[in-house]
Each structure stands twice: as structure tokens, then as C-alpha cells.
Amino acid sequence: MNDMNPEMAKEIENFSEWVLQLGEGKLETKIIIDYDEPDWIKIPDDLLLQNNGDSIQQIIDTIYPDISNRFGEPNYFKDRCILTPTNECVDNVNKEVLSRIRTHSRIYASADTISPMSD
Template identity: 40%
Template sequence: MGRSTNDAQICFRGHDVSLRDVMHFSNDGDINQPFGGKVVVFGGDFRKILPVIPKGSRSEIVNVSLCASNLWSTCKVLKLTKTCAFEPRFVFELAEIKEFSEWILKVGDGVAGDPNDGEVELELSNDILIQHTRDPIASIVDAIYPSLENQLPNPEYLLRERAILAPTHEIVDLVNDYVLSQIDGTEKIYFSSDDVSKNESNVGVRDLYSTEFLNSIKCPGFQITN
């Protein structure tokens, strides 16, 4: 759903037309069936990632979503009834996790807090807040990873049981820098040789981008090779 396009419905419509074209060779009637009569599952929570419309208004974004497509009337909405992400490890956690799961769903449905038109102030419970702190980065790391240095050899503790979510790559760097500062050991700095790919399609382009500029780019999946 989060494609950078002026019409996110194009990919759904294109898939529909392609399947109709393929399936009509086995049954002429399938050309009139959505997706050629094949079962197609659209997964995910469509409330989380909306179509990307550069400088688009709220109505423009809604109008290019899957729900606004003429294919939507042929879809059947299936809802999950179990929140697998909050599976309790102990029986006494059931009530707490159920309460938190219901609150998360209310936030997603837009019914938490006062009636609103897209913006609302939410009251968070004290058990999910870190209060009275002068250094927010240090406080959240200490809260999520207590006794970090003693737990370094434990992959379950570091990689599976907990994580810190950050809104930007700059915040990720701040968290990582703080965590590294708390670990004893000799620091080693590795320098990369950054350059634009030397294939024929990039002839003349390589001179436009300096190493400093390439290193300033912060985005996921960005890779520079020699």
C-alpha cells in the first residue's frame, strides 16, 4: 500500500487485468471474473501505511487507496481475532496484555480519546512511560536493556526479547552511539571506499556525487559498491 505513486490502485488493477488475460485461455468465462477467478489475498493493516501522494490532501490519499477501487466491492474482509504479537509467557500477564491489545486497536480504529478529525491527544498509562529524565536516550536504553553489559553474550536478550523503535535514522545513530559507549573494549573505526557504480549507464554521473555527499545519505537499503 505504501508505493510512491500518484495512483496506488494501478498495481492492483494491473494484477487483475493480467490474471484475467491469463485465465481466459482455460475458461472464457474467467475473463469476466475479478482476478480471473483466482483467489487473491491482500495482507497487512491498511491503516498503518497509506498510499504516498506527494503534497496530496487527505481526500486525495483516500481516493487512491484500495478501499476506493472498483475491485473493493468484490473483496471479503477477514479480521484477525488473536493478537499474536502479544502472546503472554505467564498466566498472570493475560489481563494486562488483553487490556493493552484492546487499547492499541482503539488507537488504530481512531476511537481512542475524544472525537477527532485525524488528530487527538491520547492519555498514556504510566507503565509505558519513562518519566523524570534528563537524558531520554540513556533512560530508554536503561529501561529496555537493564544490565546491558552483563547480558551481551545472550542473543535472546539482545535480539529477540526486546527492541527500541526509532522514528528517524538520526535517532537510531544516537541510540547506537550511546549503547556502544556503555560497552567496554577497544574501538575500531572502518572506512569505506564510497563511489557511484562504474557501469556504462552511470558514465558522467560519477563526477556529480562526492564521497561526502554519499555518506550523508541516510535511507534503508542504500548500498554503495566499487
């Protein structure tokens, strides 16, 4: 964080503190339905995306802006990610992200054993 401006550093610090409070169960909770437990939290508006009908498209557009032109930049993928709750959702996001990258695909072979000839 040495090369970022003070405003960005403060924003990251505030977000980190919010995530820490969330993980420790220290955020104020609310009851949404009368018979429900008070286990709903208020997520800050600046962390929310408004639903435009296609949530995967919207998330990708937000996290990876101009991906088809910027995917080759050294830090483009390093500086961002999308976390999902299930492998099925990961597969859907990955397929959509890869469909936006116009380049030749490559398949790399791997092995899970060591060759006996490697000595």
C-alpha cells in the first residue's frame, strides 16, 4: 500500500475493519421478518451492485472492466477477484470471463507423479 494515495489507503483500511467486524460477529444485526432471528446485517451501499437482471454479467463488468482489452496487463487479474459460494457458480463465472478474452487457448499437461527417470 506504499504506492497508493492516502484516500485509497484509508478506504482499504475502513473496508478491512468492516470485514473484521463482520467475521467476529460485531456488526449490528436486524430482524427482517417478525419470527426471524436478528441475524441480518446492513451491507454498506458502496459494496452493493444494483441488480440489472443478469447478475453474473454485472459482477464481471464491475470487477473486470474492459477485460477484452486489458487482460494482458501484468496486474489486471492480480489486483481483482470474484469469490463465489459454489463450484457451479465458479464454473459459470469462469466461462463468461474466458468468453470475453479473444486469444488462442492453450492446454498444459500436468502429472501427479514423479518420473522414475528423474534421478
